[in-house]
Amino acid sequence: MLVQHCHGAPGIVNVLAYFADSRVDDLLIAAGELTWYAGPLGKGGGICHGTAGNGFAFLKLFRRTKDEIWLDRARRFAMHACRQSNAARQQHHQSRYSLWTGDLGLAIYAWHCLNLDDRIPTQDFF
Numbered sequence: 001m002l003v004q005h006c007h008g009a010p011g012i013v014n015v016l017a018y019f020a021d022s023r024v025d026d027l028l029i030a031a032g033e034l035t036w037y038a039g040p041l042g043k044g045g046g047i048c049h050g051t052a053g054n055g056f057a058f059l060k061l062f063r064r065t066k067d068e069i070w071l072d073r074a075r076r077f078a079m080h081a082c083r084q085s086n087a088a089r090q091q092h093h094q095s096r097y098s099l100w101t102g103d104l105g106l107a108i109y110a111w112h113c114l115n116l117d118d119r120i121p122t123q124d125f126f
Contacts, residue, residue, distance in 0.1 A: 003038035005053025010035045014053070014120060017060035025064070032061045036073055044088060045081030047120065048100040052081045052109035059118035071116070078113045081106050 005011045009031035017028060035058070040051040047053040055077030062070035085106055089095050096102030099121060108121055119125045 001038075003035055003054070004041055004043070004049045005047060005056065006049050009038075010054040010057040013057035013060055014123065017057075017064050017118070018124065028061060028064065032057055032070065032073075040077055040080040040084070044096075044101070045084040045103075045106045046096070046098070046101040047105035047109065050081065050101065050106075051077050051084060052106045053120075055081065055109055055113070056118065056120050059112060059116075062116070063118045071113075075113050078110045082110065 002008050003010065005014055013028050013031045016024060035054050041049065041054060044050040045052055047056070055074045058070045058074035058077065062074060085103055097104060099105045112118065
């Protein structure tokens with residue numbers, strides 16, 4: 001089962017949280033719970049199919065519900081993604097300089113966790 005921004009529950013939250021009305025709140029919260037239950041991704045810390053992309057779903061749920069549990073989960077995913085990035089850098093002796101699958105997206109996500117901003121680059125703003 002794929003649970004990542006580009007496949008499944010986190011992507012549903014990331015896309016619908018801005019536009020959907022309150023009738024889908026239960027769906028969005030259930031998708032967030034599934035994302036938390038599935039845990040951080042093994043594919044790395046990036047946005048597209050990594051831990052940061054899943055974490056953005058928690059930021060969106062925090063903005064929508066004002067429930068601090070989502071902010072805490074977002075920040076926990078950010079710390080895990082940073083550890084993933086550091087481990088990959090040590091293993092491959094280089095960083096990944098891309099927005100969607102690399103350290104740039106992770107840096108933006110970490111900044112957003114500190115500044116309570118749930119907007120995903122190129123999806124929600126340019």
